[in-house]
Amino acid sequence: MTLYNRLFMLLGLFLAFNLNAFCQEDDEEQDVNEKIAEQLRQKFDEVENFNDVFLVKQNGVWEFADAEGNILTNMRIENVENSYYAADLIIKGKKYTVYNGFEEGKLFVDRYGRFAYMDKNGNLTTPFIYDSDGEKTTEDANEMAALITTSDRVLAVSEEVNQGNYKSVKLLVKDISPELAGKFNGEVSDSLLVLMCKTYDNSPKAIDMKKAEQLFEGAFEPCTLIGCDAVLDYYEKGGLDKDQRLKYIQRLANEYNNPHARVILGDFMAEGKVYPKDVQKAIDYYKLAITAGESDYSTTAKEKLGELWKQYGNQYDNKLGKLCAEYEQVEINEDIIILTNGTQKMVVDTLYQELLPKGNYDIQGYHEDYFVIGDELSGWQLVKKGGVPVLNGRYEYITMINDGEEFQVVASSDERYGIYDKEGKPITQMIFDDYTPGFWGNPSLEIDGTTYIIYSLFKDGIMVTSKDDKYGCINTKGKEVIPFIYDDLTLAPNGKIIVQTEEKYGVIDKDGNELLPCKYDSIEYDEEEGKFRLTTTELIEL
Helix, strand or coil: CCHHHHHHHHHHHHHHHHHHHHHHHHHHHHHHHHHHHHHHCCCCCEEEEECCEEEEEECCEEEEECCCCCECCCCCECEEEECCCCEEEEECCEEEEECCCCECCEEEEEECCEEEEECCCCCECCCCCECCCCCECCCCHHHHHHHHHHHHHHHHHHHHHHCCCHHHHHHHHHHCCHHHHCCCCHHHHHHHHHHHHHHHHHCCCCCCHHHHHHHHHHHHCCCCHHHHHHHHHHHHCCCCCHHHHHHHHHHHHHCCCCHHHHHHHHHHHHHCCCCCCCHHHHHHHHHHHHCCCCCHHHHHHHHHHHHHHHHHCCCCCHHHHHHHHHCCEEEECCCEEEEEECCEEEEEECCCCEEEEEEECEEEEEECCEEEEEECCCEEEEEECCCCECCCCCECEEEEEEECCEEEEEEEECCEEEEECCCCCECCCCCECEEECCCCCCCEEEECCEEEEECCCCECCEEEEEECCEEEEEECCCCEEEEEEECEEEECCCCEEEEEECCEEEEEECCCCEEEEEEECCEEEECCCCEEEECCCCEECC
């Protein structure tokens, strides 16, 4: 067994052990809560376990209760739809979403992305003027209240339309202006779009179609990707005539970057369903769909684009098409294309420019114009565009840790790990005993039996890490230079560090000397001014 295989096996055992411990702890907590819920079911008609509190039903009414079965509220909840992270509660005929139980005499409730506080009797004690973090928003409270009220009406009328009562749509047209429709978001906007589609198809006499068109236009922009896809599905069923469907599909594809719409248009072009067959335009739409990232539609577009390139490689997109015709497999990522033929690979960008020449190598990772290539037997290399080596020699393991556009490299040799910059210059020696990739969180380094979770690249000779749920810094020799006593750390230029403790912020230098005490509500570094901005808006140069 090679050293690489032994390391891989040990890493797998380590991850499996920790994942099993995490799952076991989570399962134990769930088992305890389920046992409590089972006991409560002897007292109540129904019981739902919800984030360490319980929703209990008795005589057709739901309430919050503690583990002993003591009722905490008097909300008279009419219905509960519970999931692992949230619960939808119907209180006095209105739906509220909650993410935590009743705490400190109040409940934090969400309606369409706007939050407010509710007392134990189900009465709102504040307007919907908070964001999800409990911070007040800058939006006008009266306008937000009007949106909430109108949102209720939209969803209520939508339900009536779903039941076939199309005349109720008149209420929607009467009370909602195109300007107001343009302020909806998420569920409400999606509902309005689907509602308009249904009225086009089923009830043209129920509303003023010109007004409906205006409302449709208003709601179109703020709708979510899910809403766009739902409307596309309706278009495909023939809810609008051909010209109208194409009009909106093209808008979704071109103005709102909807990958589903781009795939549909690509299919239209490739198969000649609507327009005369135009493979080049199909290729263009599939390529655009891929830029949406790793979605189902993006994956579908990659497969269809690969098929077109294989089938029409010598006629369309000639530069890449001819290359594709030479290879068995075309793997399309967001910004690179990997061509494979047996053990031979070649990498090009989306403009068909060569990134790596033909060769026998595997690709373990890449970032911008840098690649980790090689194989398990001969080892791994870090190379630049064109295949130019960055690190001398081959290593047992190489990976990249990035912080936005910048990245550094972790490499191992003789079972020791070190960190390099992207030009191959060592930032540390081979001083670390182990490195764990961040499969389910941040990566970590181990030295002298201590594990440090990584939260930054090395900057000014220090790296932000955490241990035992507290933050501090290690230097390039692996020594602790900032004590692990803080709730958060952020590196600023010139060796300055913004620190947080007990929800207050201050500034220290990289030697740990206090420059500003932890007494401010927030501190940010203003890059344009080159100074620190405090909550008082005062600028201080340190």
